[in-house]
Amino acid sequence: MSFIEPAGRQGTIDYRAPSHTPNDWLALAAGIEDDVAQYFMVSARCGCFMQAARSLNIRATVLRKQLAQLEARLQRSLFSFQGSALTLSREGQQLHAQLTVLAHERRLPVVEQPSIRLAVAESLLHDILGRDLISLLRRNASIRLEIISLDSELALQSVSADVVLWLTAGDSPLPGPTFTTGEPQRLAQLSYLPHIAKRYSRVTARPDSVDDLADFMLVQWQHDRQVDGFRPWNNLVEQRLAGVVKLQSYALMLDMIRCSACIGLLPAYMTRYDRSLVALPGLFSEPMQHQVWLAVNDETEDVAEVQMIAQLIRNTFAERREWFES
Template sequence: MSFIESTGRQGTTDYRSPPHTPGPWLALAAGIEDEVAQYFMVSARCGCFMQAARSLNVRATLLRKQLAQLEERLQRSLFSFQGSALTLSRDGQQLHEQLTTLAHERKLPVVEQRSIRLAVAESLLHDILGRDLVALLRRNASIRLEIISLDSELALQTISADVVLWLAAGDSPLPGPTFATSEPQHLAQLNYLPHIAKRYSRVTSRPDSVDDLADFMLVQWQHERQIESFRPWNNLVEQRLAGVVTLQSYELMLDMIRCSACIGLLPGYMSRYDRSLVALPGLFSEPMQHQVWLAVNTDSGEEAEVQMLAQLIRNTFAERREWFQS
């Protein structure tokens, strides 16, 4: 509504909105629980219920239910949609101003999370864990997660982390982390085979023996040059006088195999992860293997976030157990 106020000029009037007077319903703001007030303020800031729920680490359905109950209690509609954008209604703006004023006196709870450190073998991070970690972060935007890529045994020996996922040869988890951990848990056995891109190799022309590899360029990840269990492959690469590419980057090695007609040593599950690649079994008589081990730092193993991360890793390997049977 508006009212007419004379400007003192003959024949002219001035149409202005009346000064705002807070409604008595705003007195109820002082009685809003801290948790509900935080749900409202974060939703207003994010402009998205889903993002607000992620930031608060709560289910979106719970957040919407609490805000609906708040609107019912206040008998006011606090949010509105303009297209797909979530905005505050006029009443919502008034409540936001009121809660902002009260915030100096009533400290809204802030959950401070320490950084959780995950140390993981680079190939496992890229091939197996990456997607599930992305899903975890999409569900929980408030988590503080530091990911440490392990690209060598030296890195494994020098890091400190809450959760460690590493590769070891033989049946022992050694060499493993140097700090105190829970008993290492064996998650999988990885069998390694030469791989080539399907697009560069017809079935009839794929190599059937080590001698047949002479017609192909070989690509090797630098980290694997000193691994004893990969000796058959490493000996072949070292004997080459030409036709070899050595790379520091695991991801770039994969790109070389996909796009440059190279042959490289990869885990047997790779054709499940990337269907453009095919394994070349039978070239080497000796098996080339790695074992996957998981351990949790004893100092932080009881923390809920650490347990959640360790369980996510266990679930990921359990869901992909068929990958490791080849």
């Protein structure tokens, strides 16, 4: 309050409030840093601090701290919860409108993220890498990632990517990608065995020899027909006059094994990935194996996002190394 004694009224005191309008605090909006303004606007748009942090590629604790400091500076509560839903308070709506106007005036540039191309053997993408890629996207919603599934040697030879993860039948990384990469890194050796669903095969009735397979339907992923190292299995499938299903879809082949009493060739790690399946060792004397190789494009190997994807793959295989031990 101000104490003013007006002329002509000696001995009296006039109580008058300062001449501030209710929305004077909005004038401070022009001084809000661009990144803090973005934190507020993205949080308002997402209606969720966690989702906003993902979109901004920062930790949620950092976001909440910045917004708390903004509220303290403005001396206004900008957000409120209605049940579990995050909404803007009346003052938050006013600030949102003000920052929207300022954003148009400033024409703040949008930071473009580099587009990263990841090419992965389809079976590895489905069984091993998919879950960790989902976790990566949950943490970083601003990334631009194109995932290319490699379902044949031709696809591998024709693809152009920043990071490539592929399989070979021998100890060499060849045949590999045709673009120039750094030194390929071998991540694992995979052994392959026929598998069947446990519920369709009692222990005493499981096949002990190739001849015993005559009583079971076989299912084959068509990609495996191209693999020389799978010749024992491929020859068996080709000799079948009945009781065989050939599929283009790896995921559908898995469903057929799980749900249709079929036997199919799968990596030995599959019993760890899906405990409803059981391997059938000893049916073939000749081992069937693949090597897993990782390489990074020479032209983009220094890009931070490319390094992040490559390291995620290395970590995934390192964490699952027990899956690949024979």
